[in-house]
Amino acid sequence: MRVVALVALLAACTSPTAHGVDVVDANPAPPPPAPSAPAPPTPAHSGGSGSPALPAGKAPVAAHKIDLSGAPVQGGYGRGQATGGEVAQILLDGEAVPFSDEGRFFIAYQRDAPPVVQLQVRYADGTSIDRPVEIADVAFPESRLPPITQRIEASADFQRKRAEEVSRITASRAERSDFEGWRDDFTAPAEGRISGVFGSQRFYGDEARSPHGGLDIAAPEGAAVSAPASGRVVLAGGGYSFEGNLVILDHGLGLFSAFLHLSRIDVKEGDVLAQGDLIGAVGATGRATGAHLHWGLWWNGVRFDPATLLSDAT
Ligand SMILES: [Zn+2]
Numbered sequence: 001m002r003v004v005a006l007v008a009l010l011a012a013c014t015s016p017t018a019h020g021v022d023v024v025d026a027n028p029a030p031p032p033p034a035p036s037a038p039a040p041p042t043p044a045h046s047g048g049s050g051s052p053a054l055p056a057g058k059a060p061v062a063a064h065k066i067d068l069s070g071a072p073v074q075g076g077y078g079r080g081q082a083t084g085g086e087v088a089q090i091l092l093d094g095e096a097v098p099f100s101d102e103g104r105f106f107i108a109y110q111r112d113a114p115p116v117v118q119l120q121v122r123y124a125d126g127t128s129i130d131r132p133v134e135i136a137d138v139a140f141p142e143s144r145l146p147p148i149t150q151r152i153e154a155s156a157d158f159q160r161k162r163a164e165e166v167s168r169i170t171a172s173r174a175e176r177s178d179f180e181g182w183r184d185d186f187t188a189p190a191e192g193r194i195s196g197v198f199g200s201q202r203f204y205g206d207e208a209r210s211p212h213g214g215l216d217i218a219a220p221e222g223a224a225v226s227a228p229a230s231g232r233v234v235l236a237g238g239g240y241s242f243e244g245n246l247v248i249l250d251h252g253l254g255l256f257s258a259f260l261h262l263s264r265i266d267v268k269e270g271d272v273l274a275q276g277d278l279i280g281a282v283g284a285t286g287r288a289t290g291a292h293l294h295w296g297l298w299w300n301g302v303r304f305d306p307a308t309l310l311s312d313a314t
Pocket residue numbers: 013021022023024025196212213214215216294295
């Protein structure tokens with residue numbers, strides 16, 4: 001099982017022709033089931049899955065409302081708030097969504113999200129409301145490359161090292177904090193041309209690889225990489241087989257950014273950064289065909305497209 005997963009991870013975005021793209025995704029796949037935000041137990045009288053069969057006297061309250069903005073597309077995101085009462089639980093297609101005391105939350109939509117996803121808010125008073133969210137299809141690009149003939153990933157030594165790296169990366173994203181970086185209007189962490197988009201699917205011969213898990217920004221070695229939103233550094237280290245010098249930022253409520261291939265790291269674990277603070281410098285460490293920044297975003301086990309956050313910024 002592990003071997004299959006590791007092999008699938010490799011060379012996910014290798015391109016012998018493109019300059020300034022990296023070789024793997026920012027995030028190890030498959031993501032583990034994420035610990036959910038502390039979600040109070042559902043009140044016994046909440047009516048289960050929010051079906052119309054509410055107990056007598058628990059008709060929906062008119063003041064209960066979900067405000068939702070963002071980019072409702074495959075690989076997009078939503079930012080919202082449930083108002084009108086004390087929120088007990090928020091669910092996206094049945095999975096617990098972390099939320100703040102005021103009922104604010106962030107969600108992300110899978111690259112292969114179905115046409116409609118279900119957002120549900122359960123209030124402490126026992127009522128609940130359902131909000132179907134229509135998700136627009138995205139035509140992710142495909143590229144066809146020659147079959148791979150060499151597989152360094154086959155060695156047992158490599159697999160052991162990689163498994164250790166993946167567990168460090170996974171552990172860095174295990175905690176849920178209440179930082180409010182997720183509320184910022186995100187800014188690009190580096191200046192440069194987009195050399196690789198999120199979600200592109202590569203084929204080596206007939207073999208499909210993992211879709212590209214982030215946004216590649218081509219920039220000269222040494223160019224500044226800055227925090228796209230505020231957050232806390234939960235991982236800062238070098239020597240990762242694919243990621244090279246890697247920094248991961250926690251933006252709160254289950255949202256994390258990863259910055260790959262850095263030539264230099266200027267922060268340490270535990271640092272709290274404001275939006276725009278320097279993280280390090282663009283490089284080509286790890287597996288990269290040229291200097292660029294790979295910026296990955298991860299929410300609650302979902303990888304999604306950083307470009308959707310940027311296009312929404314004002
Ligand atoms: Zn990349």
